[in-house]
Amino acid sequence: MGFVPSALDRSATTYVAGHRGLVGSAIWRHLDYSGFDQLVGRSSAELDLRDRAAVFAFFAQAKPAVVVLAAAKVGGIMANSTFPVDFLSENLRIQLNVMDAALEHGVERLLFLGSSCIYPKLAPQPIKEEYLLTGTLEPTNDAYAIAKIAGILQVQSVRKQYELPWISAMPTNLYGPGDNFSRQGSHVLPALIRRYDEARRDGASSVTNWGSGSPRREFLHVDDMAAACLHLLEHYDGPTQVNVGTGEDSTIKEIAEIVAAEVGYEGRVEWDTTKPDGTPRKLLDVTTLRESGWTPRIGLREGIASTVEWYRTHMDSLRT
Numbered sequence: 600m601g602f603v604p605s606a607l608d609r610s611a612t613t614y615v616a617g618h619r620g621l622v623g624s625a626i627w628r629h630l631d632y633s634g635f636d637q638l639v640g641r642s643s644a645e646l647d648l649r650d651r652a653a654v655f656a657f658f659a660q661a662k663p664a665v666v667v668l669a670a671a672k673v674g675g676i677m678a679n680s681t682f683p684v685d686f687l688s689e690n691l692r693i694q695l696n697v698m699d700a701a702l703e704h705g706v707e708r709l710l711f712l713g714s715s716c717i718y719p720k721l722a723p724q725p726i727k728e729e730y731l732l733t734g735t736l737e738p739t740n741d742a743y744a745i746a747k748i749a750g751i752l753q754v755q756s757v758r759k760q761y762e763l764p765w766i767s768a769m770p771t772n773l774y775g776p777g778d779n780f781s782r783q784g785s786h787v788l789p790a791l792i793r794r795y796d797e798a799r800r801d802g803a804s805s806v807t808n809w810g811s812g813s814p815r816r817e818f819l820h821v822d823d824m825a826a827a828c829l830h831l832l833e834h835y836d837g838p839t840q841v842n843v844g845t846g847e848d849s850t851i852k853e854i855a856e857i858v859a860a861e862v863g864y865e866g867r868v869e870w871d872t873t874k875p876d877g878t879p880r881k882l883l884d885v886t887t888l889r890e891s892g893w894t895p896r897i898g899l900r901e902g903i904a905s906t907v908e909w910y911r912t913h914m915d916s917l918r919t
């Protein structure tokens with residue numbers, strides 16, 4: 600692992616692809632706060648990243664020097680397992696178009712985002728970066744995983760062939776302001792916050808969560824994720840994707856208990872075991888990130904509490 604000691608140029612044109620999403624919006628806020636004054640973003644309505652010609656035209660016009668690729672088709676366990684070809688095809692096209700255009704236009708610095716769910720389903724725990732491509736994938740998100748693995752390989756191949764210092768980060772499960780709270784498509788934390796808050800509001804006597812509640816998951820607040828992305832861009836220059844997480848996990852049942860306490864829901868909790876559990880555990884080994892000088896700041900209970908507050912303030916204008 601080689602470390603680039605230099606800070607990024609705060610006045611360079613910096614394109615955050617996906618700047619309205621959970622991760623992209625947090626990265627935008629963090630870059631803005633950190634002094635980047637030439638941030639560029641386009642919504643999917645303004646620029647559909649599946650449209651190759653439009654992407655190349657955008658790069659020719661905007662001429663970004665730095666690209667953070669946080670645009671993707673993203674969803675929870677049910678969305679991934681119900682619409683696998685959308686997750687495969689859209690993500691392959693989005694990342695291929697953005698990275699090909701970035702290469703053609705000589706973009707020096709690019710950060711691509713993988714996901715902890717693309718490691719082998721039964722990888723030894725905690726999962727080290729070197730375990731990628733060493734085993735069979737989790738079937739509920741194998742199509743998405745193959746697309747993401749192709750993205751990581753594209754970054755590594757550009758480094759090899761063109762010697763550009765592009766890098767990939769491998770985040771654990773993320774949550775926070777700007778998350779997708781849709782009933783069927785969301786990840787577990789926003790799903791639980793919405794379900795428990797609606798149950799409290801409606802005086803419901805029980806809620807039903809998905810699966811057995813026994814899988815373990817590691818959660819990182821998206822503001823920490825955004826800080827880690829800038830840290831990596833400024834301190835890491837290596838071909839291997841870098842795990843980004845807390846190094847601690849909990850069962851889904853334990854997470855549900857925290858959400859119930861923070862939301863103020865006191866009714867019964869049922870588990871629908873006809874719904875998939877997904878991978879039993881995917882705890883990241885975060886040694887590389889720690890040794891590069893970065894650790895998360897936002898504790899899980901504190902992060903969930905502030906996300907509940909955010910949800911209550913924004914619930915009328917959220918994605919359905």
Ligand SMILES: NC(=O)C1=CN([C@@H]2O[C@H](COP(=O)(O)OP(=O)(O)OC[C@H]3O[C@@H](n4cnc5c(N)ncnc54)[C@H](OP(=O)(O)O)[C@@H]3O)[C@@H](O)[C@H]2O)C=CC1
Nearest residue numbers: 617619620621622642643647648670671673714770772773
């Ligand atoms: N959320 C999580 O728990 C995790 C996320 N990640 C990774 O982080 C990245 C961002 O995820 P997240 O922020 O959660 O996802 P979101 O769904 O919150 O945001 C995705 C963003 O991508 C944009 N987008 C999607 N399709 C297109 C398209 N065809 N053209 C242009 N823009 C498009 C959307 O734009 P618009 O809003 O304008 O439609 C949206 O802003 C992804 O690469 C994901 O794999 C990794 C691990 C965990």
Ligand SMILES: C[C@H]1O[C@H](OP(=O)(O)OP(=O)(O)OC[C@H]2O[C@@H](n3cnc4c(=O)[nH]c(N)nc43)[C@H](O)[C@@H]2O)[C@@H](O)[C@@H](O)C1=O
Nearest residue numbers: 675676679714716740785786787790808809810875876877
């Ligand atoms: C980030 C990651 O996200 C996805 O993987 P996942 O970690 O399995 O994601 P999840 O948040 O949807 O579920 C976590 C656990 O929670 C349980 N669970 C309970 N009740 C609800 C519920 O109401 N909704 C959801 N979604 N899950 C629930 C659910 O059964 C599972 O056991 C990948 O597809 C992949 O795309 C990816 O990148």
